[in-house]
Amino acid sequence: MPSAGDQPTSVVYTDRWIRYYDFVVLTLSTRLVWGCPEPRLVDLYKRNLGPRHLDVGVGTGKMLDTAARSAGRAGLDELHLLDINADPLKLTGQRLRRFSPITYQADALGTWPLEDNTLSSVCASLVLHTLPDDGRGFAAKASFFDQAARVLVPGGRFFGSTIVSDAPFARRNPLARVLMSVYNRREIFTNSRDSSKDLRAELEARFTNVRVRVRGCTAIWEADAR
Numbered sequence: 560m561p562s563a564g565d566q567p568t569s570v571v572y573t574d575r576w577i578r579y580y581d582f583v584v585l586t587l588s589t590r591l592v593w594g595c596p597e598p599r600l601v602d603l604y605k606r607n608l609g610p611r612h613l614d615v616g617v618g619t620g621k622m623l624d625t626a627a628r629s630a631g632r633a634g635l636d637e638l639h640l641l642d643i644n645a646d647p648l649k650l651t652g653q654r655l656r657r658f659s660p661i662t663y664q665a666d667a668l669g670t671w672p673l674e675d676n677t678l679s680s681v682c683a684s685l686v687l688h689t690l691p692d693d694g695r696g697f698a699a700k701a702s703f704f705d706q707a708a709r710v711l712v713p714g715g716r717f718f719g720s721t722i723v724s725d726a727p728f729a730r731r732n733p734l735a736r737v738l739m740s741v742y743n744r745r746e747i748f749t750n751s752r753d754s755s756k757d758l759r760a761e762l763e764a765r766f767t768n769v770r771v772r773v774r775g776c777t778a779i780w781e782a783d784a785r
């Protein structure tokens with residue numbers, strides 16, 4: 560199983576770089592490069608955040624924090640945060656400390672250290688495109704979907720967003736094409752084979768009421784656990 564330090568993203572998601580994340584990625588890149596502005600991604604959280612929530616691949620926790628504020632203290636009872644890297648977990652844990660989050664430093668492609676059928680929502684926001692795929696696209700990320708299905712209660716909500724490459728559904732502007740190619744070469748992204756069609760197939764194999772939309776080259780999904 561890969562651990563933090565084995566993978567290229569571990570160099571990016573450190574205290575040194577992550578301080579720029581909110582502005583560079585969430586404010587600028589979501590809008591100008593990936594075609595799905597931050598407020599849309601926050602709305603996704605607001606629509607789906609449940610009282611017992613797990614966030615996987617937490618980054619800085621900014622959008623989760625914004626959505627949790629609008630849900631109010633009663634809207635979120637139990638918060639779990641899982642990430643392979645220590646610094647995002649620390650930062651997000653501090654940002655959301657009012658919920659006394661439980662943190663797990665673990666690989667999202669391994670077995671999540673959480674009980675079966677316990678959570679009301681799981682979110683993977685802007686994470687799947689960073690996970691390694693052995694050249695197989697979403698099929699190599701299947702265990703992620705298995706784990707989300709396992710930990711959710713029936714009817715619980717799985718939601719998230721990921722950057723995809725499939726034409727004609729994903730519209731990549733010239734900047735998106737260049738950055739995606741550079742990030743894939745440096746293995747900061749592994750999404751050159753990720754398509755919204757395959758994403759839908761992985762979701763439909765495990766969940767009901769699957770909704771997938773593509774804005775720019777960002778696929779957004781919402782689905783219910785069986």
Ligand SMILES: C[S@@+](CC[C@H](N)C(=O)[O-])C[C@H]1O[C@@H](n2cnc3c(N)ncnc32)[C@H](O)[C@@H]1O
Pocket residue numbers: 568572585615616617618619620621622641642643644647665666667668683684685686689690
């Ligand atoms: C692009 S950030 C997304 C942050 C946040 N969810 C957001 O929407 O702004 C990707 C996050 O996934 C984490 N990550 C990358 N690979 C991972 C893995 N194999 N297992 C768990 N977390 C991982 C990184 O440490 C980072 O916090």
